[in-house]
Amino acid sequence: xxxxxxxxxxxxxxxxxxxxxxxxxxxxxxxxxxxxxxxxxxxxxxxxxxxxxxxxxxxxxxxxxxxxxxxxxxxxxxxxxxxxxxxxxxxxxxxxxxxxxxxxxxxxxxxxxxxxxxxxxxxxxxxxxxxxxxxxxxxxxxxxxxxxxxxxxxxxxxxxxxxxxxxxxxxxxxxxxxxxxxxxxxxxxxx
Amino acid sequence: xxxxxxxxxxxxxxxxxxxxxxxxxxxxxxxxxxxxxxxxxxxxxxxxxxxxxxxxxxxxxxxxxxxxxxxxxxxxxxxxxxxxxxxxxxxxxxxxxxxxxxxxxxxxxxxxxxxxxxxxxxxxxxxxxxxxxxxxxxxxxxxxxxxxxxxxxxxxxxxxxxxxxxxxxxxxxxxxxxxxxxxxxxxxxxx
Numbered sequence: 001x002x003x004x005x006x007x008x009x010x011x012x013x014x015x016x017x018x019x020x021x022x023x024x025x026x027x028x029x030x031x032x033x034x035x036x037x038x039x040x041x042x043x044x045x046x047x048x049x050x051x052x053x054x055x056x057x058x059x060x061x062x063x064x065x066x067x068x069x070x071x072x073x074x075x076x077x078x079x080x081x082x083x084x085x086x087x088x089x090x091x092x093x094x095x096x097x098x099x100x101x102x103x104x105x106x107x108x109x110x111x112x113x114x115x116x117x118x119x120x121x122x123x124x125x126x127x128x129x130x131x132x133x134x135x136x137x138x139x140x141x142x143x144x145x146x147x148x149x150x151x152x153x154x155x156x157x158x159x160x161x162x163x164x165x166x167x168x169x170x171x172x173x174x175x176x177x178x179x180x181x182x183x184x185x186x187x188x189x190x191x
Numbered sequence: 192x193x194x195x196x197x198x199x200x201x202x203x204x205x206x207x208x209x210x211x212x213x214x215x216x217x218x219x220x221x222x223x224x225x226x227x228x229x230x231x232x233x234x235x236x237x238x239x240x241x242x243x244x245x246x247x248x249x250x251x252x253x254x255x256x257x258x259x260x261x262x263x264x265x266x267x268x269x270x271x272x273x274x275x276x277x278x279x280x281x282x283x284x285x286x287x288x289x290x291x292x293x294x295x296x297x298x299x300x301x302x303x304x305x306x307x308x309x310x311x312x313x314x315x316x317x318x319x320x321x322x323x324x325x326x327x328x329x330x331x332x333x334x335x336x337x338x339x340x341x342x343x344x345x346x347x348x349x350x351x352x353x354x355x356x357x358x359x360x361x362x363x364x365x366x367x368x369x370x371x372x373x374x375x376x377x378x379x380x381x382x
Binding site for chain 1: 214215219220221222223224226227249250251253254257258260261264265266267268269271300301304
């Protein structure tokens, strides 16, 4: 998606450790209009008529996934990390490693909110090693639901997570795939 | 807001410790259409022409605040809790006590994203003791920006946070104020 790539180039910052920061429009300050256009772009790729549920993970996936749910008229479910007092009954859970926080994290959804008959589209802002998305696909499996695909705003292609899902035959569509960020220079994968 | 109150009565659960669970449409599974109508309701109360920035806090405030930002054509900023590696430069911070997690939490925004000339409307899904909202108002003050008001979906009136802000002269508008939840029976404050 050219508009997203242009924003990454003009506003993105590359930090040590190949961290790519796009907090000015994607995951701290949020450009909701841009997210509306990102939702339209996902809508060109995925067959939304099949989708019954949008699934994402707190916190940074929520903004984009909410706009998608709103524009498409679908319910959204966001997985939570770790256990809070407000979640009491049946849970689907998966353990993932968070590279951001450098520790294992449990991601979970209340089991009543994903049914075996659901057709799930996963939406997230970022994909790097793919741990968070792997956790979400685990939850879909645990529920016995169908995974229709995975829509990602920014994929760090050089960290391999996205390509692992592609090799496994999953329909994953990333609006911008960054294949290298060395010397603070961002290079995108060709379409 | 009658529609919201009806949903709270039909789907809300009262848990021990006066916890009111509305995860089926507000802060786990998300009814984005309902949130669109909640944004319209806020728009009747607040003078949006003055507002330059919507501010909320991760994670559960993000969905509603994103819909507000999208419908109103405003930028959104969500405060983060605790420090991750992806936040490196100037920060505005405030320490709050999280009753959900029973510990102190630092809420923060990158200082470049709130300017002294900003007119900020705070949006959040829940208000109980008001600690999270107090943290957000601290960030607005620290930035030297103006607070236009506070829009809340569900206020637990019996915990007093909202009334403290009202007494301080802050324009706070809650779409549903629950004044008691004893014996698992939810009672709303009269308008």
